[in-house]
Amino acid sequence: MKKVIRTIGLLISSFAVLLLLASCGTPLSKQNVVTRAEETNTLTWGVKADTKLFGLMDVKDGQIKGFEVDLAKALTKQILGPKGKAQFVQVTSSTRMPLLQNGNIDAIIATMTITPERAKQVDFSRSYFDAGQSLLVKNGSPIHNIKDLNHSGRTVLGVVGSNSVQNVAKAAPKARVLQLSDYAQAMTALKSGQGDALTTDNGILYGMAVENPGYSVVGGTFTKEPYGIATRKGQGDFQKKIAKALTEVEKSGQYNKLLAKWFSNVPGFNYKEMER
Structure with missing residues (x-):
């Protein structure tokens, strides 16, 4: 009897271990x-x-x-x-x-x-x-709102994976869009003159303006985010x-x-x- 009970106990323990292993093996x-x-x-x-x-x-x-x-x-x-x-x-x-x-x-x-x-x-x-999408430009820029980007030769900077690029395509279809991998690269591109404006949500842009004196958020918001x-x-x-x-x-x-x-x-x- 003791041997049977011990065998049953081992089977139960083994089953519990298998369940644990199965759980651990579940993809995240x-x-x-x-x-x-x-x-x-x-x-x-x-x-x-x-x-x-x-x-x-x-x-x-x-x-x-x-x-x-x-x-x-x-x-x-x-x-x-x-x-x-x-x-x-x-x-x-x-x-x-x-x-x-x-x-x-x-x-x-x-x-x-x-x-x-x-x-x-x-x-x-x-x-x-x-939030709401807006524009960041260098102080003194002729870009004051999204409509100012709707001229040939204007380039707006955005970030890959953000919906802001699609929004600009709708609001200013004539603007050329240059997408960067992150906001740091986008800001560097704006400073180097690769674009006339940087676009994303206003909260993000205000943070970038704080970090980069000489740049301002303009034009209010043209989307709801x-x-x-x-x-x-x-x-x-x-x-x-x-x-x-x-x-x-x-x-x-x-x-x-x-x-x-x-x-x-x-x-x-x-x-x-x-x-x-």
Whole structure:
């Protein structure tokens, strides 16, 4: 009898090990984000590291800092509790979607505009920041608005993977478009005269203007660009937790404090319009 009981015990243990191995062998892209996050007490967010105000690498300490980074930390605490840890992976407009789909990150919070086309590939939270596309030019430039780009010979700079290039093609179809891999390269191209204007969302451009004296945001906004938190399809329970966490962060006043921290001293940007 003891031998039978011992044999049954070994079989049960072996089965448990097989289940564990099977779980470990599941690709990251197929794993349940909430389950894994609760086991590790960690959420991994894809954030920008080249976008002042939203997510920028601090070369002094090697940390990415910005509004979206702080918001991700606040959401993590709401979802996992006060001891929950937020981990960050640097993304660009062109790499954020592949990294999400491969399971390298759990969610994207990286100035990503909610669009119908993107919503076919990922699930979005409601907007956490309502931006609008604008233009950055050198002071004294003859470009004052999007219509001024609609002349032959004008070149507008954009970033690969951003929807701003398509928006310009609609608003100023005669403008030539030059796409760079990230905002740092786009700004360098603007300074070197490779383009007449740089276009993306106004919040990003105001951050670039702060970093680069002699350049200004002009023309107001010619699109609406609501930023959403993107997750892989099939992670509905995770999206529900994000929605609840975002509501709690807003209700507590923490959201408005983060807005004031990052945007209150930006010349020309009315952050009060963003308060909730």
